[in-house]
Amino acid sequence: MAFVVSGAFAPWSLPEGRGAKLMIATPCIGVCSTAVGDEVCFGCARTFAEVSDWLALGADRRAQISCVLARRKVWLQLAAQTGGRLTAIDDARLEARLALTPDFIVTLGWPQLLDGQAHVPLCMVDGRNFMLPVYRDDWLLLFWNALFQLADEV
Template sequence: MAANRIHTPCIGVCSTVFGDTVCRGCRRFSHEVVHWNGYTNEQKSIVWRRLDVLLCQVVDNYFLVTDAKRLAAELDFQNLRYQTQLSPQGWVPELLKAAGSKLISYEHFGLRALPPTDTMTPRQLYDQISAECHALSQAHYDRAYARPVTLVAELTEQAAREKGLI
């Protein structure tokens, strides 16, 4: 395998085959899933950066990564797959998914749980984080592709039409 190969974000749970515009598994847009193998490394890196930013935005509401090296070492020790293209926050959902309903010591993994996590199992946190990440990805898709607007006048006119004003 080439050292500079950029791996796919795919986790084998593709919902784009059922018509979703944003995959519920990896959160790529349907056209990114379809064309991934034809993308340049630069194009793939752009997609990875967007996924990482959105994932960090959500995970940061639930956890603080206090020791990224320890997190990586523990994930390796537990034989859990994590994407090295992501920031350490992006690795947290894999830990949560693997833990399921079993309570774990987040400190052992180099994490500090923030207050919203107090009453939630790891699986509930995983589901919540996944839902929020999907919602952000869908909003990004809608803004960039589903409703592209190039001029403020078009946006104003479109809003007026939707409200029945014109």
């Protein structure tokens, strides 16, 4: 007996008469924002497709996704603090799109450590690039300055 999950057959089945259940670990913390239209969940940092297909994904794919969630959460913190929304994640290119307004989108690069300090690369629509030092207390001011060129040296 197989159970249908997200339009596909689950990779496991329950034996008849035993009542045994196979549990698949999930990063879900019970505050799924994909249910209200977000493309990326603010709770677990998975995309809508990843949340929907989690039980149908193979163990290797679930492990790959789990390995990137901590860095995605950095992007989610940027989105929350700037009032924006993550609209797309491209794992192949290691970047995400942060929509500050429907027409004002910034590309966020893969969060990384430089000299032991956390940074997030920003790529503006006009082609300018900036390495945002998110470890600093004033990172939000630096973010807006980089976007609007308010500082002489950013």
